[in-house]
Amino acid sequence: MDTYNFEDNSFSFKRYPETTNRSLRAWSAADEYLIKKLFEDDPDTGNVHIGIYNDRFGFLSCLLKKFEPTVVTERKSQQRSVIQNLEANRIDLKLIKFMDPLECPVQNFDRVLLNIPKSMDLFELYLHQIHSNLTDNGTVLCGFMTKYFTPQMLNIAETYFENVEQSLALKKSRVLVLKGKKESVNRSLVHRLNYDFGRKTQSVVQQNYGVFSADHIDYATQFLIDNLQVKESENKVLDLACGNGVIAMAVQLQKPEAEIYLTDDSFLAIESAKLNIDGPGVHYFWNDRLDDIPKDSLDLVVTNPPFHFGFETNIEVTIRLFNEAADKLKKTGRFVCVANQHLNYKTHLEKIFKVSVLAQNDKFIVYECGFEGSGP
The missing domain is CATH 3.40.50.150 (Vaccinia Virus protein VP39)
Incomplete structure (x- = not known):
């Protein structure tokens, strides 16, 4: 069990499935940077609808519970892990709305936090869905560890957004900030x-x-x-x-x-x-x-x-x-x-x-x- 302090609260996280490798944590520096960037760029987030993609163990979901986010889960193990850590931190599951990656949210997103997956195909599918379900002035924050960067990340992001900016590095991680939705992108995925x-x-x-x-x-x-x-x-x-x-x-x-x-x-x-x-x-x-x-x-x-x-x-x-x-x-x-x-x-x-x-x-x-x- 790993602990993380945020806004004077201590959160506990455990990986699911469990692992004997003690070097593996339930979050990464990219997850931390996404949280930092969200409040740094938009300190008064107010009443916004937040979407969370590829939150493997529930770190983002737990820390952003007050926004009652919509959490998009592609893997059943990921969904179980998020629920496990919500319950471990005594967070009411009713605060979180779960959605599969082919589903449309009831309300469009104002902000989206996305931990970029290994598969660039999956990254594109996520951005395609986000593009369709983001408010016109919405912002997408995409976190990744710098060692996994590929120019294809930028190429895919630029297919869907006018403004693609890459942050400075922090703890060997970076964030892509995407704004300005392009016209509808019609393509079969x-x-x-x-x-x-x-x-x-x-x-x-x-x-x-x-x-x-x-x-x-x-x-x-x-x-x-x-x-x-x-x-x-x-x-x-x-x-x-x-x-x-x-x-x-x-x-x-x-x-x-x-x-x-x-x-x-x-x-x-x-x-x-x-x-x-x-x-x-x-x-x-x-x-x-x-x-x-x-x-x-x-x-x-x-x-x-x-x-x-x-x-x-x-x-x-x-x-x-x-x-x-x-x-x-x-x-x-x-x-x-x-x-x-x-x-x-x-x-x-x-x-x-x-x-x-x-x-x-x-x-x-x-x-x-x-x-x-x-x-x-």
């Missing part, structure tokens, strides 16, 4: 990717800006699909961390009658999957956990699990998902996972499953896992 599933089946896979692997189907995912054969007995299948749903599409092509579950921490990923796969036996869950799946109910879990979370590389969440998936599998069930060769997943998988290698090349490896006495 959905990528369309061509993909050949084999068996003479080609498809266009759609995904919202901000979903992993924007310009092609991720190569590890392709390797998994190329080596995945759904068994006759596998009728209930989970695409874990589904992204745009392309793995579930491959499963459905092999076994149209299968009951398919798709789950992802990313709201935009789930909304993308809905563009690509449907049917009476298809179920979607926006969740960073597997709470929605009954215990001992699945025949097969397939996944290309994430190991990057924003700018951090962290497999702790991945390991938790391995354990949750094991709990949802039948004792005769199978867990199939693709990974980069350099990731040490086998060590962790062997604590849960009996593990074998289904396929590998110089970059990727596909693990096939089951329980003792059941295969793989």
